[in-house]
Structures are given as C-alpha cells and as structure tokens.
Amino acid sequence: MSSPSSVDHHGKPGEHHFAHHFRSALHEFVTCKQGMWLFLVQEVLFFSPLFVAYFMFRAQYAHDFHLGALQLDWKMGALNTIILLCSSYTMARAVTASQRGEKSIVKYLAITFLCAAGFLVVKYFEYTHKIHDGLLPGKFMTNPELLAEAPKAAIFFSLYFCMTGLHGIHVIGGMGVIAWIMWRAHKGEFGPKYFTPVEMTGLYWHFVDLVWIFLFPMLYLVG
Amino acid sequence: MSSTTAVAGKNYLTDPKGIGSWIYTLDHKRIGLLYLVSVLFFFLVGGIFALLVRLELWSPGQTVMSADTYNKAFTYHGTMMVFMVIIPMIPAAIGNFVLPLMLGAKDVAFPRLNLLSYYIFMAGALLGVGTLFFKGVDTGWTFYTPYSTKTGSAAAMMVMAAFVMGFSSILTGLNFITTIHKLRAPGQGWTKLPLMCWALYATSLLQLLATPVLALTLCLMAMERVFNIGIFDPALGGDPVLFQHFFWFYSHPAVYIMVLPAMGVINEVIPVFSQKPIFGYKAMALAVFGIAAVAFIVWGHHMFTSGQSATAGFIFSLITMFVAIPTGIKMFSWLATMYKGTLRFQAPMLYAYAFLFVFLIGGLTGVVLATMAADIHLHDTYFVVAHFHYVMVGGTLMGFMAGIHYWWPKMFGKMYSEGAAKLAWFFVFMGFNVTFFPQFIAGSQGMPRRYYDYVAEFTIWNQVSTVGSWMIGVGFVISAIYLMASLVGGRKASDNPWQALGLEWQTSSPPPTENFLVDPVVTHGPYDYDKVAA
Amino acid sequence: MSGGLWGTIPIAASEAAHAWDALWYFLFAVCVVFFVIVVVPMVWFAIAYRDKPGRRASGPSHNLPLEVIWTAIPTVIVMVIFVWGWLVYKKMELDIPPDAMEVHVVAQRWSWSFQYDDGRITTNQLFVPVNKPVKLILTSKREDVLHSFFVPNFRVKKDTVPGMYTTTWFRAQIVGQHQIFCTEYCGTGHSAMLAKVVVLDEENWKLWKWGKDVELPPAIGLGSYQLPTTAASLDATSTLASNKQGTVSLSKEGEKLFQTRGCVACHSGAAGSIGPDLHGVFGHEVELTDGSKVLVDENYIRESILQPQKKVVKGYEGVLMPPYMGQFTDMELNALVSYLKELK
Structure with a gap:
C-alpha cells in the first residue's frame, strides 16, 4: 500500500483493488467518471472551432458551400450513420454486460469494433472518390466544374476533410481502446464490482457517435 | 496528527531510491518537482533570450544581432515564457506539489494521467526547443496569420509543440478539478477549502475549456501551412482575422491561467504572515470565478484596431471593464487582511508585497488598455509590452517566487538563507520596475513593439530598461545560488516554520510518500488564525 | 509646445488627438488615485503593524458595507471610463466628415503606398492639407501579410488586412512631417517600415495639387519633442520626385x-x-x-x-x-x- 508503484491493481472480478488514494472502489469509480465527463467537455471545445468556422464560411459562401455539399454522397453518409448508431447500441449492451459480469461483453465489444472498422471502410471509399474527382482542400482543389462555378467550395472541402478527418482519428483511437478492453474482458477482468474502463470507453464511444450525428446533416444534408 | 511520528529519513525524496523511481514516479510531489526543474530550466533559456533582446535594444540600429535573429530571439522569449514557463509554473509545478497536501489527500485523482501530462509537456517542449535546429521561428508567440503561414521558418513545428503542450495543460486541469471535487479530507467542506485550491480550480476550468480551442486552431494553422487549406488565407477566400478570434479565445483566458494561481499563492501567504484570517473569504473565492467567467468573453479587446466591427469592440470593451471589479475586490481584501495584523516580512511576504505593487500597476494599465479610444493609440506599442509584463511577470513570477519561498521548507525540509533571499528580492523587484516602467513611457510616446530598430527619441528609455534587465538577471542568479545552497547545507526546516494553519503544514517536512501518516480530519477553516493557535 | 504629461505622450497634432489627450489625463488621474489608495496603506501597514513581541493580530475578517463600497465605486468609475472611451473612439474612428478627402493606403512588406483621388501615387510620404479631414481606406497587398498604420502624433492606428478594406480618418492641425510606424509585426523589415505624413499649409498644398514642387515642412518628433516657436528651418533640398506622376484622376x-x-x-x-x-x-x-x-x-x-x-x-x-x-x-x-x- 505504501509504494506509489502499487497504484491500482486489477484482479479477478470482485477482487478489484482500488488505488491507494481512494477510500473505496465506489469512490474510485465516481472519480473516474467525473474525469471522463470533463474529458468529453474538453472534446466538445476541441471540435468547436471547426463548427464555428463552418457556420461562418457557410454564411459567407452559401452558394459555393451548397454546390460543394452536392458533391457528397448522402447515401454513404447515411450508411455510416446507421453503422455508428448500431455500434453505439452494441457498446451500451457491452457496458450492461460488464456490469452484470456476463460473458457476452466480448461479443458486443467485437461487434462494436467491427462497426467502427466498417465505418472507416465506407469513409475510405468516400475519400478515394473525392480525391479522384479532385475535390480537395484549398489550393489542391482541381475539380474543373467546381473551380469554375464555386471556387470557394475549396473551403467547404477543407472543412469537410478537417472535420471528418478529426472525427476519423477519434474513431481509430476508439478502436484501439475497444480492442484493449476487449482483451481485458476476455481475461475476465470486469464484473459487477469493477467495470470502470468499459463504462468510460462507452461514454467516449457515444461521444464519437454524437459528433457524427452533427456532422452528417451539416455536411451531407443541409448543404 | 503531529508529524513527529514520521520515521526519520523516510520521506518522499528519499523513498524509494533510484533514477527509475523518479522517471516512473506516480507521486504528485515528485511530479511537481520534475515540473519545477523543467520549468526553471526553460525559464533560464527564455530569460537568456530576454537579455539578448534587451541587449540588442540598447541602441538604435544593429547592436549585436541582425533583424532576423532579433525576430527569432523575441519569438523564443515569448513562446518559451508563455507555453513552457508561466502557464505550467504555478499550477503544474507548485500546484502539483501542494494541492493534494492542502486537501489532505494522498495524491491527485489520476496519478498516471499526471505523469503522462508531464511527459506530454516535455515532448511538446522539446519539440519547441527543437525548432531552433530547423531555422528557428520568427512569428512572435501569437502566430498571426497570414504571416505565420508564409514565413519560411519552422512555424508549423512550433505550433505543433504548443498543440502538444496544450494537452498537458488540459489533462492537468482535468486532474485538478476532479481531485478538488472528490479527494477532499473529511470535514473539508467547500467553505473550508483554502483559496489556493479555489484559484487552482478556476485555473483548471480555464485550462480545460480554453486550451482545446487553441489546440485545434494551431492544428488548422499547421494544416494551412502544409496543405494550403485556405481557412485563414485571404487569397483563397479565408479570413485572417478569424485566426485572431480563435487565438485570443484561448490566449485571453490564458492570461488568467497565468495569474489566478499567483493570486492563490498570495491568498495563502498574506494571512499566514499577518497571522490573521483572510478578509472576505467568500468574496475572494467568488472573485476568482468571476474573473475566470469574464475571461471567456473579452478576447476581442485584443483586436480594437484589427478591423472588427465597432459594435463588437463596444461590447468587448464594456465586458472587459468588469474584470476590474473582482480584481479590485481581491486587492482591497488583501489590504484589509493585513490591517491590524502582525506582519512578518520574510521572503514570501516580501514577494507578496512585490506582487501587490506590481500587479496593481499591471491592473490599472489594463483598465487603460480596455478603454477603446486609449487602446487605439497604445495598441501594439511598448505600453502593451509593459502592461503584460507587469501582469504576467509581475503577477505570475512574483506569485511564483512567493510560493516557492513559502513552500520550499515543505518541499525539501530545508531553510534557505533569509538574508540572501532579501538581497535577491531587492534586485528582482527593483530590476523589474526599472526594466518595465520606462516601457510604459516609450509606449505612450509611440514606440511600437517587436521593433528591432527605433527612432532616436526612444533611446533613453530603452537603455534604462536594458540596465533593469541586468538587475533582474542578478536577482535570479542570487536566488538560484542560495536556494541550491540550502539543499546542501541549509538548516533543517521544522514541520511548520511559518505557523500556518493549512493542512500541508501538519505533516512532516518533507512529507512522507503517503503525505499523511494518519488521514487528516479537518475541524477548522484554513485561515482561522483568530480561533486556533498554529 | 510639446506632448502632454511632461512629454510622455506625443504632441497632439490632429483634432481627435485633443479629445484623446483629455481622456488620457483622466485615465492617468484615476490610475494615480488608485495607486495611492493601495500603496499608502501597504507602506503604512508595513510600518504600523510589524510583528513585535506582545502584539497580537486583531481586526475584522469581513465587513459587508466596506465590501459593497469597494465593489460599487470602482464599478461606477470603470463605467465612466468606458463611456468616455467609447465617445472618443466614436470621434476618432466613426464620425468621418462626409467631405473628407479620400486616400487609399496600400501596405506591403516593407513600404507604404498612397493613392490620391487625382491618380497620383506616392510611396512612404502621405501628403495631406492642414485642417482638412482626410479619410484613409487601407488594405494590404493581396499576397502580403497584416500591417498596421500608426501615426502617434494623430493617435491614429488601423490594421491593414489583405483582401479587406479598413478605414480611419484624421484632421491634421500641425504643418510638418509626422512619423508613420508599422505596428503589426511583419517580419525582417517591420521596424524599418517607416513613412511620414507630410502636412502642407494651404499654399503649399495648392502648389502640390498643381503638380509643382514644394519644399518639405520640418519633421515633427515624438515624445518629449519641442515644437519650435520660430519659423522652422526647412529641409530645403528635398523636392518631390513623385509629384509629376498624376495625369489621370x-x-x-x-x-x-x-x-x-x-x-x-x-x-x-x-x-x-x-x-x-x-x-x-x-x-x-x-x-x-x-x-x-x-x-x-x-x-x-x-x-x-x-x-x-x-x-x-x-x-x-x-x-x-x-x-x-x-x-x-x-x-x-x-x-x-x-x-x-x-x-x-
């Protein structure tokens, strides 16, 4: 207990040793949960300049943004929305399963992970299509029609790639974390008395999903 | 609860031993010291750049370096001092050490995250220093577009450094907020929380909410440089003034990230060295949050001449005026705390006095600059340079010096030479005023900032200022010597050398790894000097 | 005549500069008063309440009326400052006389170009008549960076932004050459990006408008500079090479x-x-x-x-x-x- 290297241990379910500076496992759990919420608040602000820039330039270049948005395939976007919504559902099931100590947690996490991968595959096809058509950010925009009719669509695609790219990085990060807790769940580390990492990952994943719920209509539909 | 029970020689400094036990330490006190050493190193480097800048300004025209070298020198001075020194100086270095102690906790809420924050900070800092080997950066610490996206320097690398260091700041803020919420000792209700903790709380909120905006903005700027995305580039239809809005949305609150913790330190020092309860505890705590809240909606006062609309300027100027109110409340409450106290002028109190004096001037000139019309003439002149040095150096650095002298016995269990400390104080305080007061005059006479060369009329003020910079240098060299000497041959400090009531003084000096051998229970307020004998 | 407050501000050489100076004196007075209010007690307490054996701390830890007072009074004062500041700002920036002569200012690294209504272009010298309002329409060259146009003697400052016009104005009151600085950092030549506002008297202004050469008036310094009381020595040799350009308005x-x-x-x-x-x-x-x-x-x-x-x-x-x-x-x-x- 006295050496700092003993800060939190993970044992079998029900044997979780909470870190030395907490009073109880519950104390540790609520503390982690608050930390995670603060992290998500920070994430919201991290995305916020992009949203501000999007609305500002959209107001300025409504015409160009409209033509730019028409180049996006709303069906692909909708498909990805459905994929992410499914993954959010399976993530929620995984959290419940871990709280109840059910084995199905590994299965649900695996489905979530596959959904995330599926999302990236769809995104990959979208991106290659855009690159092929020369629908690229700023100076790299080479699409002849748009250059002629809506030169400022270049800024639309700057924002499109920045926003979906940043979101994509969050998806990839999420996949890493999901894989990690899947491994730990497989080893049977989680149960009714200790499921903090699963719950935190769940919160994070719902946030990633939520960002997409905003991005999809903004980029694909409203334009 | 007295710490005389502490086993001799067993404290956080000596147990466990070995380099590895420091590199991988999860102990908040050791992480605090790691920050302290790193920050002081960068302070030395940033200070050398400052001396070079002042030396070049000794006379008009070229004195010792070319214009391009000068531009890099002031950029490094600014960037290092802001991102690597003043922002982490009090929260990350001193705050890490004292916060859990003041709360009666064993550690911060997330010790691993705390260590990770430190390494993120170091990674960012080294990336920043690394730009020196890639042609350097000459954008100024503000990275204004489109200059920063056009100049042929390592600006992208430098903004990525600031980006990375930003995450250290965010995570530290997150950690502290959670710590304050969840890890207070039994009995320590919100009204028994030391004001230093309130200040760190408000600071952490600013770090958590403002830094991400800067992080993403700098990211966009780097993208602009590398991929020409056009968001800030007028040639592609973007808006360079948008960058200024985003930048100051962070960097104005950042000013309070720097100064609020210093106010926190002063809140601790003045009651202890007056042996009196702090005057107006609740108003003090509220004032800190008042300042923090207003901090988010005043960024446009950096842009009165930028071409933003007069309406925007009107609103920003009006709101900025309200920063003066809580600041004034704090100032007067500190005075009232000292009224009829028993004042002891040891080093921490001397620095607290220096803080009051210097911050007063910084604050008053802040009101001058918030006045729209006045700012038209003063904007981007040396008046602004003098003002923000009075606030950031005068505020933060004096607060830091007060804090480090106050908690030094607790950190290392050793006392420093009080005489040497007074001598250094004299040089730092006098040198500071000699350096920066003439800049108010040069500025109001019209000398623009970031000038390598200047018209002959400004020579006298620049020379006085340069002499002052040497005095500050001497002051810090003396400080470094006697503080280091105290580690080797200093008198052993008692557990509570200042007769303070804070929880951190109830454990041994230096504290054991676990902070408290017996979990503390709080029965009185942190400033109840009228009720409890310390 | 020199700048106010012992030469710590430049000579007021434009109409708005006088309004600015009045505000400045008020701000200075407020600062001095508050400085005294805080520093005098600091010194007094340091002497009177020094820790001595046998002295015990007393004194209040709160006092509501006092706290209300030191919240309310500064609030009133800063509101006065704000309103006054806004009124002067309005005069300096917004109330541009409709009959103002217009000059386009184009900034680039590291020089200033001035384009007049008669088609003339001058570099690093802005020619204006005395006692006539002049409106400036400023921009930076499209591929350039931010600059800022600053005339300390006129209390005029405005950023120049590529791809955007900003405006300001002044009515110069002192014949002479007044310093122009660039005050937005723009790289190597930032501190060398200097120019002069050449304020001509009525007679010389007419000559200049007719395309005649005029003698440059004396340079007016900054800060503690004293305005000569006698007729100033003129830079007799400098004439205006650019003057014959204007052919088409x-x-x-x-x-x-x-x-x-x-x-x-x-x-x-x-x-x-x-x-x-x-x-x-x-x-x-x-x-x-x-x-x-x-x-x-x-x-x-x-x-x-x-x-x-x-x-x-x-x-x-x-x-x-x-x-x-x-x-x-x-x-x-x-x-x-x-x-x-x-x-x-």
Missing part, C-alpha cells in the same frame, strides 16, 4: 478600367443590361437574393468584383458574373472603387 482611371476590362458590357445601366445598374448605388442599401440587406460600401464593391457570387443582388439570381480574383492589382481595385463611388 483615380476615378478616371477607374472609369478606364471599367470600360476596357469589360465591366461596362453588363453594368452600363442601359435597358436590357445583364448586370445591375451601378449608378448611384454607393452608400445605399441593396436587397440580396436571400432577402437580407447590405450597405454598398468600399468593401462590398471590392468583394463583389473579386467574388461576385458571395452577395448577389435580388433579381440577379441566375446571372453568373465571373470572379475577378487575381485579375486586378490592389491599386486598380482602388481606382474602380473610386470610380463607382462617383458614378451618380
């Missing part, structure tokens, strides 16, 4: 561009024109396709030339005017703007 040059670059094809105002009639639109509001209104000012004209699709006037939804981004220099744009302003 700025608006005439704009008209030429309007005719030769094809604008007139759609904007002639004749019946059946493709584009909107531009006669007399300047200074008026027009309705856009989305129903909102926009004031036709310098910035809107410039924007509509460079990016016509950004704000299309109602009734011209389907008309696709090609963007002229990159086809006019900044100087040519200024000429076009000047022409369209005069098109009645």
Whole structure:
C-alpha cells in the first residue's frame, strides 16, 4: 500500500483493488467518471472551432458551400450513420454486460469494433472518390466544374476533410481502446464490482457517435 | 496528527531510491518537482533570450544581432515564457506539489494521467526547443496569420509543440478539478477549502475549456501551412482575422491561467504572515470565478484596431471593464487582511508585497488598455509590452517566487538563507520596475513593439530598461545560488516554520510518500488564525 | 509646445488627438488615485503593524458595507471610463466628415503606398492639407501579410488586412512631417517600415495639387519633442520626385478600367443590361437574393468584383458574373472603387 508503484491493481472480478488514494472502489469509480465527463467537455471545445468556422464560411459562401455539399454522397453518409448508431447500441449492451459480469461483453465489444472498422471502410471509399474527382482542400482543389462555378467550395472541402478527418482519428483511437478492453474482458477482468474502463470507453464511444450525428446533416444534408 | 511520528529519513525524496523511481514516479510531489526543474530550466533559456533582446535594444540600429535573429530571439522569449514557463509554473509545478497536501489527500485523482501530462509537456517542449535546429521561428508567440503561414521558418513545428503542450495543460486541469471535487479530507467542506485550491480550480476550468480551442486552431494553422487549406488565407477566400478570434479565445483566458494561481499563492501567504484570517473569504473565492467567467468573453479587446466591427469592440470593451471589479475586490481584501495584523516580512511576504505593487500597476494599465479610444493609440506599442509584463511577470513570477519561498521548507525540509533571499528580492523587484516602467513611457510616446530598430527619441528609455534587465538577471542568479545552497547545507526546516494553519503544514517536512501518516480530519477553516493557535 | 504629461505622450497634432489627450489625463488621474489608495496603506501597514513581541493580530475578517463600497465605486468609475472611451473612439474612428478627402493606403512588406483621388501615387510620404479631414481606406497587398498604420502624433492606428478594406480618418492641425510606424509585426523589415505624413499649409498644398514642387515642412518628433516657436528651418533640398506622376484622376482611371476590362458590357445601366445598374448605388442599401440587406460600401464593391457570387443582388439570381480574383492589382481595385463611388 505504501509504494506509489502499487497504484491500482486489477484482479479477478470482485477482487478489484482500488488505488491507494481512494477510500473505496465506489469512490474510485465516481472519480473516474467525473474525469471522463470533463474529458468529453474538453472534446466538445476541441471540435468547436471547426463548427464555428463552418457556420461562418457557410454564411459567407452559401452558394459555393451548397454546390460543394452536392458533391457528397448522402447515401454513404447515411450508411455510416446507421453503422455508428448500431455500434453505439452494441457498446451500451457491452457496458450492461460488464456490469452484470456476463460473458457476452466480448461479443458486443467485437461487434462494436467491427462497426467502427466498417465505418472507416465506407469513409475510405468516400475519400478515394473525392480525391479522384479532385475535390480537395484549398489550393489542391482541381475539380474543373467546381473551380469554375464555386471556387470557394475549396473551403467547404477543407472543412469537410478537417472535420471528418478529426472525427476519423477519434474513431481509430476508439478502436484501439475497444480492442484493449476487449482483451481485458476476455481475461475476465470486469464484473459487477469493477467495470470502470468499459463504462468510460462507452461514454467516449457515444461521444464519437454524437459528433457524427452533427456532422452528417451539416455536411451531407443541409448543404 | 503531529508529524513527529514520521520515521526519520523516510520521506518522499528519499523513498524509494533510484533514477527509475523518479522517471516512473506516480507521486504528485515528485511530479511537481520534475515540473519545477523543467520549468526553471526553460525559464533560464527564455530569460537568456530576454537579455539578448534587451541587449540588442540598447541602441538604435544593429547592436549585436541582425533583424532576423532579433525576430527569432523575441519569438523564443515569448513562446518559451508563455507555453513552457508561466502557464505550467504555478499550477503544474507548485500546484502539483501542494494541492493534494492542502486537501489532505494522498495524491491527485489520476496519478498516471499526471505523469503522462508531464511527459506530454516535455515532448511538446522539446519539440519547441527543437525548432531552433530547423531555422528557428520568427512569428512572435501569437502566430498571426497570414504571416505565420508564409514565413519560411519552422512555424508549423512550433505550433505543433504548443498543440502538444496544450494537452498537458488540459489533462492537468482535468486532474485538478476532479481531485478538488472528490479527494477532499473529511470535514473539508467547500467553505473550508483554502483559496489556493479555489484559484487552482478556476485555473483548471480555464485550462480545460480554453486550451482545446487553441489546440485545434494551431492544428488548422499547421494544416494551412502544409496543405494550403485556405481557412485563414485571404487569397483563397479565408479570413485572417478569424485566426485572431480563435487565438485570443484561448490566449485571453490564458492570461488568467497565468495569474489566478499567483493570486492563490498570495491568498495563502498574506494571512499566514499577518497571522490573521483572510478578509472576505467568500468574496475572494467568488472573485476568482468571476474573473475566470469574464475571461471567456473579452478576447476581442485584443483586436480594437484589427478591423472588427465597432459594435463588437463596444461590447468587448464594456465586458472587459468588469474584470476590474473582482480584481479590485481581491486587492482591497488583501489590504484589509493585513490591517491590524502582525506582519512578518520574510521572503514570501516580501514577494507578496512585490506582487501587490506590481500587479496593481499591471491592473490599472489594463483598465487603460480596455478603454477603446486609449487602446487605439497604445495598441501594439511598448505600453502593451509593459502592461503584460507587469501582469504576467509581475503577477505570475512574483506569485511564483512567493510560493516557492513559502513552500520550499515543505518541499525539501530545508531553510534557505533569509538574508540572501532579501538581497535577491531587492534586485528582482527593483530590476523589474526599472526594466518595465520606462516601457510604459516609450509606449505612450509611440514606440511600437517587436521593433528591432527605433527612432532616436526612444533611446533613453530603452537603455534604462536594458540596465533593469541586468538587475533582474542578478536577482535570479542570487536566488538560484542560495536556494541550491540550502539543499546542501541549509538548516533543517521544522514541520511548520511559518505557523500556518493549512493542512500541508501538519505533516512532516518533507512529507512522507503517503503525505499523511494518519488521514487528516479537518475541524477548522484554513485561515482561522483568530480561533486556533498554529 | 510639446506632448502632454511632461512629454510622455506625443504632441497632439490632429483634432481627435485633443479629445484623446483629455481622456488620457483622466485615465492617468484615476490610475494615480488608485495607486495611492493601495500603496499608502501597504507602506503604512508595513510600518504600523510589524510583528513585535506582545502584539497580537486583531481586526475584522469581513465587513459587508466596506465590501459593497469597494465593489460599487470602482464599478461606477470603470463605467465612466468606458463611456468616455467609447465617445472618443466614436470621434476618432466613426464620425468621418462626409467631405473628407479620400486616400487609399496600400501596405506591403516593407513600404507604404498612397493613392490620391487625382491618380497620383506616392510611396512612404502621405501628403495631406492642414485642417482638412482626410479619410484613409487601407488594405494590404493581396499576397502580403497584416500591417498596421500608426501615426502617434494623430493617435491614429488601423490594421491593414489583405483582401479587406479598413478605414480611419484624421484632421491634421500641425504643418510638418509626422512619423508613420508599422505596428503589426511583419517580419525582417517591420521596424524599418517607416513613412511620414507630410502636412502642407494651404499654399503649399495648392502648389502640390498643381503638380509643382514644394519644399518639405520640418519633421515633427515624438515624445518629449519641442515644437519650435520660430519659423522652422526647412529641409530645403528635398523636392518631390513623385509629384509629376498624376495625369489621370483615380476615378478616371477607374472609369478606364471599367470600360476596357469589360465591366461596362453588363453594368452600363442601359435597358436590357445583364448586370445591375451601378449608378448611384454607393452608400445605399441593396436587397440580396436571400432577402437580407447590405450597405454598398468600399468593401462590398471590392468583394463583389473579386467574388461576385458571395452577395448577389435580388433579381440577379441566375446571372453568373465571373470572379475577378487575381485579375486586378490592389491599386486598380482602388481606382474602380473610386470610380463607382462617383458614378451618380
């Protein structure tokens, strides 16, 4: 207990040793949960300049943004929305399963992970299509029609790639974390008395999903 | 609860031993010291750049370096001092050490995250220093577009450094907020929380909410440089003034990230060295949050001449005026705390006095600059340079010096030479005023900032200022010597050398790894000097 | 005569500078009063309440009336400062006299160009008449960076932004050459980006307008500079090389561009024109396709030339005017703007 290297241990379910500076496992759990919420608040602000820039330039270049948005395939976007919504559902099931100590947690996490991968595959096809058509950010925009009719669509695609790219990085990060807790769940580390990492990952994943719920209509539909 | 029970020689400094036990330490006190050493190193480097800048300004025209070298020198001075020194100086270095102690906790809420924050900070800092080997950066610490996206320097690398260091700041803020919420000792209700903790709380909120905006903005700027995305580039239809809005949305609150913790330190020092309860505890705590809240909606006062609309300027100027109110409340409450106290002028109190004096001037000139019309003439002149040095150096650095002298016995269990400390104080305080007061005059006479060369009329003020910079240098060299000497041959400090009531003084000096051998229970307020004998 | 407060501010050489100075004295007084209010007790307490054996701390830890007072009084004072500051700002920046002479300022690394209504262009010397209002329309070259136009003696400062016009004005009151600084950091030559406002008396101004050479008036310094009381020694040798350039007025040059670059094809105002009639639109509001209104000012004209699709006037939804981004220099744009302003 006295050496700092003993800060939190993970044992079998029900044997979780909470870190030395907490009073109880519950104390540790609520503390982690608050930390995670603060992290998500920070994430919201991290995305916020992009949203501000999007609305500002959209107001300025409504015409160009409209033509730019028409180049996006709303069906692909909708498909990805459905994929992410499914993954959010399976993530929620995984959290419940871990709280109840059910084995199905590994299965649900695996489905979530596959959904995330599926999302990236769809995104990959979208991106290659855009690159092929020369629908690229700023100076790299080479699409002849748009250059002629809506030169400022270049800024639309700057924002499109920045926003979906940043979101994509969050998806990839999420996949890493999901894989990690899947491994730990497989080893049977989680149960009714200790499921903090699963719950935190769940919160994070719902946030990633939520960002997409905003991005999809903004980029694909409203334009 | 007295710490005389502490086993001799067993404290956080000596147990466990070995380099590895420091590199991988999860102990908040050791992480605090790691920050302290790193920050002081960068302070030395940033200070050398400052001396070079002042030396070049000794006379008009070229004195010792070319214009391009000068531009890099002031950029490094600014960037290092802001991102690597003043922002982490009090929260990350001193705050890490004292916060859990003041709360009666064993550690911060997330010790691993705390260590990770430190390494993120170091990674960012080294990336920043690394730009020196890639042609350097000459954008100024503000990275204004489109200059920063056009100049042929390592600006992208430098903004990525600031980006990375930003995450250290965010995570530290997150950690502290959670710590304050969840890890207070039994009995320590919100009204028994030391004001230093309130200040760190408000600071952490600013770090958590403002830094991400800067992080993403700098990211966009780097993208602009590398991929020409056009968001800030007028040639592609973007808006360079948008960058200024985003930048100051962070960097104005950042000013309070720097100064609020210093106010926190002063809140601790003045009651202890007056042996009196702090005057107006609740108003003090509220004032800190008042300042923090207003901090988010005043960024446009950096842009009165930028071409933003007069309406925007009107609103920003009006709101900025309200920063003066809580600041004034704090100032007067500190005075009232000292009224009829028993004042002891040891080093921490001397620095607290220096803080009051210097911050007063910084604050008053802040009101001058918030006045729209006045700012038209003063904007981007040396008046602004003098003002923000009075606030950031005068505020933060004096607060830091007060804090480090106050908690030094607790950190290392050793006392420093009080005489040497007074001598250094004299040089730092006098040198500071000699350096920066003439800049108010040069500025109001019209000398623009970031000038390598200047018209002959400004020579006298620049020379006085340069002499002052040497005095500050001497002051810090003396400080470094006697503080280091105290580690080797200093008198052993008692557990509570200042007769303070804070929880951190109830454990041994230096504290054991676990902070408290017996979990503390709080029965009185942190400033109840009228009720409890310390 | 020298600058106020023992020369710590420059000579007030423009109309607005006097208003600014009055505000400055007030601010200075407020600062001094508050400085005394805080520092005198600091010193007094340090002497009177020093820790001595046998002395015990007493004194209050709160006092509501006192706290209310030191919250309320500063609030009132800062509000006074704010209102006064706004009024002076309005005078300095917004209340531009309608009869002001207009000069276009184009900043680039690291020099200033001034474009007058008679088509003349000068570099690093801005010629203005004394006691006449002068409106400046400022911008940076399109591929350039931010700069800021600063005349300490006039208390005038305005950033120049590429791709955007900013405006300010002054009425110079002292004949002489006044220092212009760049106050927005712009790289290597930032501190060398100097220029002068040359304020001419009525007689010399007329000469200059007629294209005659004039002798430069004396340089007026900054800060503790003393204005000579006797007739100043003149820099007799410097004459103005640039003076003979002006052949075509700025608006005439704009008209030429309007005719030769094809604008007139759609904007002639004749019946059946493709584009909107531009006669007399300047200074008026027009309705856009989305129903909102926009004031036709310098910035809107410039924007509509460079990016016509950004704000299309109602009734011209389907008309696709090609963007002229990159086809006019900044100087040519200024000429076009000047022409369209005069098109009645």
